[in-house]
Amino acid sequence: MRPALHTVLKLAPVLLPCLLLFGGGLALAVAQSLGLWLPFPHAGAMGDAYVALWKGHMADSFLLSLRVGLVSAALSVVLGTMLAVGLWRMPAGLQQLGVVYKIPLILPHIAVAFIVLVFFAKSGLLSSLAYHAGLIDRPAAFPSLVFGGSGVGMIMAYVYKETPFVLLMAYASLKRLDGRLLDTAHMLGAGMWMQWRCVLLPHLAPALHTSFIILFLYAFGAFEIPFLLGESKPGMLSIEAYNLYFQRDLSFRPQAMAVLVCMFVFSLGFIVLYMRAVQRFASRRPGAAARERKL
């Protein structure tokens, strides 16, 4: 059999569903955003939906989604890396007990959002503690962390849910690092900062970059946590799309699809640009060839 044909045949079980369902879904979303293949006749020009988005308050939603995604992914990566190194350095027995970190991985996003409500809502546990500490006298006096319009509640939920993910990725990578490298660096006079910069971070970089991309894109586009913890104005992009699709009448369908298409295009662009930036940054530093291979 010719190699190319062999490749196509062997890959067909995932290529077909990927092309038909994923590609087909995307194609339908693009078509509907342009006013084609709608369940009703579309009045207006092809690009109307995109023009309407441009004129509306979508920019605020985009900035909110961007902020929540970037802040939560960055915090999770920092926190997860520090905890992973801490876990890696623990005695073997404690490392085994460290599996408790997997609990938030198992919890669904909606349950994590609920936990944030339990702790940080105006009538939550922290508010009760603040009352007993004499800081506030009624629930309403507690700062609006969750529905305050700043996205802090969503960021906390994502950080709690995603930190164990980074921990998992970084810890798996650390398992392949010889701990004696750090001892050697220490004996040669490298301080804490130097050990992180020259030994740990270069080794962890590929895992951390992958984690950051996955977490940022998830928080940027996901629906469930904003649905429970989000504000309405401006709402996260996913909520705006949901509202346009389900809450308004059918004539808003192209706009809903246009929001989703924009989210998709932005995500693709982000992956490409991020990978390119990482490569350029890595190739400028000494010892780049070795790191390139790991990437």
Added chain:
Amino acid sequence: MRRPYSHLLYPLFLAFFLVPLAVLVLYAMAPGWRWPDVLPASLSGRAFGFLASRSGIIARHMGASLVYSLATTGLTLLLCLAPAHHLARHTFRGKAVLEGVLLAPALVPSMTFSMGIHYAFIRLGLADTMPGVVLALSVFSYPYMLRALITGFQSFGPEYEQCARHLGAGWWMRLTQVELPLLVPAMVAGGSVVFLVAFSEYFLVFLIGGGVVPSYTGYLFPFLGDADRSVASALTLLFLLVPVSLFLLVELLVTRAYRRRGMY
């Protein structure tokens, strides 16, 4: 270098990961717990009584979630076996790009393709059905399985397969007697992630299932906004129980099977 104070970090681990769970347990046991009590004033089994009185409907939702999650895990495993083998064993032009494209469905927002495909599913009669839910869940969760299986195939190299081939084993025998047993750890790893993703998904099941296909997350959701947090807490704890016991069961079965074959 094991630092002498490294074990001091462990309490932080417990605080960060276990305290929220402990609070949920307390809430489940104390339906009347309100602001500004830092600890509940009194305990009662009311939330558990409520769960017991709804045990039939809860079991129905839980069962449906289990069925579509397990079906998704099985379907993704079936679809990914041959492609993972090929991607792990062969190089060809455009392979890196193709691998990137095949992983994309797990990275980009799942809402875009799912809301697009929703319309096609309605036309095809797949919307509001269990197979439709399984298909949609598989599309955005198979990359985890594919990734795990590729790593799995790479971990043991082609020599076992060649050896079996030289000894005259056909492809079916090679697959079932040589490759699959070696691949079990990778299948468990990939399967765990796919199962978790499917089991905890709310939006896709709600969209494609249209409320007709019952799901545990769908049942849990309305309770999360209640002023009385005890029922939601108890249901969340019940949710944790399913994957945890499933993982323990798989671990037990795999270890036993390996031991019987003398692979450990």
